[in-house]
Amino acid sequence: GENVEQHPSTLSVQEGDSAVIKCTYSDSASNYFPWYKQELGKGPQLIIDIRSNVGEKKDQRIAVTLNKTAKHFSLHITETQPEDSAVYFCAASDNAGNMLTFGGGTRLMVKP
Amino acid sequence: SQTIHQWPATLVQPVGSPLSLECTVEGTSNPNLYWYRQAAGRGLQLLFYSVGIGQISSEVPQNLSASRPQDRQFILSSKKLLLSDSGFYLCAWEGQANTEAFFGQGTRLTVV
Numbered sequence: 001g002e003n004v005e006q007h008p009s010t011l012s013v014q015e016g017d018s019a020v021i022k023c024t025y026s027d028s029a030s031n032y033f034p035w036y037k038q039e040l041g042k043g044p045q046l047i048i049d050i051r052s053n054v055g056e057k058k059d060q061r062i063a064v065t066l067n068k069t070a071k072h073f074s075l076h077i078t079e080t081q082p083e084d085s086a087v088y089f090c091a092a093s094d095n096a097g098n099m100l101t102f103g104g105g106t107r108l109m110v111k112p
Numbered sequence: 113s114q115t116i117h118q119w120p121a122t123l124v125q126p127v128g129s130p131l132s133l134e135c136t137v138e139g140t141s142n143p144n145l146y147w148y149r150q151a152a153g154r155g156l157q158l159l160f161y162s163v164g165i166g167q168i169s170s171e172v173p174q175n176l177s178a179s180r181p182q183d184r185q186f187i188l189s190s191k192k193l194l195l196s197d198s199g200f201y202l203c204a205w206e207g208q209a210n211t212e213a214f215f216g217q218g219t220r221l222t223v224v
Contacts, residue, residue, distance in 0.1 A: 034212060034213075036215075041218070041220070042217055042218065043118075043202050043204075043215030043216050043217050043218045044156075044202070044215050045215065046212055046213075046214075049212065089155070089156065091213075099144065099161065099206075100206070100213050102155060102156045102158075103155070104154075104155040105154070105155045105156070107153070
């Protein structure tokens with residue numbers, strides 16, 4: 001089955017700096033890679049996703065890049081703000097099973 | 113639009129007592145349904161998933177069970193809670209033709 005590794009487990013940045021979270025996956029059949037943000041006491045919510053037919057996707061201050069050859073994908077947050085502080089999860093799945101495998105999460109802290 | 117309801121939001125139960133957490137989905141049919149547990153500061157552990165009424169797959173052996181009596185209803189149960197069952201429980205759903213997962217707001221269970 002799929003195995004998704006996520007690094008780092010915690011990340012502390014100064015407000016205004018960039019944050020990068022990286023994930024690797026094991027199943028070359030995976031073709032869908034979403035990122036979720038979980039605020040304290042709430043369920044995770046999708047913030048951005050990418051499919052294997054593109055290498056990069058951007059939505060305002062967040063972007064995701066995908067390297068299918070190396071089987072890794074990354075979340076980039078620019079101009080971080082205190083409200084970006086949360087736990088972020090990457091995930092991967094393929095069309096066959098439609099079941100997401102999650103990374104272990106990254107706790108991002110943005111210091112004002 | 114699709115929505116997911118999960119209740120209760122918080123629960124404090126004594127060791128040895130039974131448990132029943134309920135999750136319902138609106139606005140879609142035949143979704144894949146999931147129960148996850150999240151220990152404090154940890155990632156998402158998949159407990160159960162269901163691809164249809166009465167079809168339950170368990171990912172880890174444990175003190176819990178799940179049932180899907182109706183298409184859009186998923187129930188997490190235990191006959192006798194253990195201290196180690198404490199955690200944040202999340203229900204999620206995926207459409208059959210869509211790999212994005214939607215999470216409920218979670219139930220914080222404390223076993224005392």
